[in-house]
Amino acid sequence: MIRMEHLDNLQRVQETFENEAARHNLKGAVGVADFRSVFQTLLPVQQNKLEDFCGRGLPGLLKGGSVISFAYAPPEYAIEAIALRGDDGYDKRSWNIYAREYHRLNRALDATAERLAEEADGIAIPATTEGVGTVGHVEDYNGMVVSHRVAAEQAGIGWRGKNELIVNPTYSCAVRLASVVTNLPLERTPPSDRGCGDCHACLDACSFLRFKDRLDDYREQCRRYIIYLGLDEEICGKCIKACYFDSIYRHRFKL
Ligand code: SF4
Ligand code: SF4
Numbered sequence: 001m002i003r004m005e006h007l008d009n010l011q012r013v014q015e016t017f018e019n020e021a022a023r024h025n026l027k028g029a030v031g032v033a034d035f036r037s038v039f040q041t042l043l044p045v046q047q048n049k050l051e052d053f054c055g056r057g058l059p060g061l062l063k064g065g066s067v068i069s070f071a072y073a074p075p076e077y078a079i080e081a082i083a084l085r086g087d088d089g090y091d092k093r094s095w096n097i098y099a100r101e102y103h104r105l106n107r108a109l110d111a112t113a114e115r116l117a118e119e120a121d122g123i124a125i126p127a128t129t130e131g132v133g134t135v136g137h138v139e140d141y142n143g144m145v146v147s148h149r150v151a152a153e154q155a156g157i158g159w160r161g162k163n164e165l166i167v168n169p170t171y172s173c174a175v176r177l178a179s180v181v182t183n184l185p186l187e188r189t190p191p192s193d194r195g196c197g198d199c200h201a202c203l204d205a206c207s208f209l210r211f212k213d214r215l216d217d218y219r220e221q222c223r224r225y226i227i228y229l230g231l232d233e234e235i236c237g238k239c240i241k242a243c244y245f246d247s248i249y250r251h252r253f254k255l
Contacts, residue, residue: 006187009120013186016119017070017112024108027255028072028175029168031155031189035065035181038151050146053123053181060183068116068180069148069155072108073171074101076255082241092231099233102176109178122182148177159192163202163209163239164219169194172244172253173202197248205242 078101109127158168165173212218
């Protein structure tokens, strides 16, 4: 009987997500992970941030709460527009097509998080890292945002790729994420049993990723490169484009 309630609630969450995706004219995926397990996997500084979101609800969530994890994918043309070359190097005008989609996805994710939180009587954890404050080093982000990747991995949105992004079996790692925490009794969705295998397309596309084991923190090199690019949003995406178009799964991915 209890199981039926969990399944019914999961179906309601999935339907709400599908309605939201249709409203925003986006494709995506939704899943559910165990709150305690997600919390325990986060870095201590991110646990503190999640605690800020949950407030006095934290003890209850740790007892039986869930994290609804969801993703939206950009259209294929936005990924195609990344890092095209013109006569004078990179064509940044076309690259900014991806920047605009990135911004649109963040807005849609934030709105959907609010809608799902309303439906599940939960708390929305927004997608966006836009406008989080001044960052002097990539580690500064750790205390400013909650990593959605941990919840996405545990909820089966995708597996953790060699580029550290979540790789969805349909949309590749070209997905952006947000989450909702809730005490609504919810059936959990299992983690993906797939992985990158022999693929190394993203490593071929980016020397920071290729040599990440030798760098102090490749994410800082990535952050500096993104600032150097100076696009309309703080994005690069070359490793995402490589995953979608060049990986061993390229014939299975479809945006
Ligand atoms: S976003 Fe760009 S710089 Fe950062 S890891 Fe991916 S390809 Fe490398
Ligand atoms: S490009 Fe290949 S190795 Fe990199 S994340 Fe995608 S599937 Fe994994």
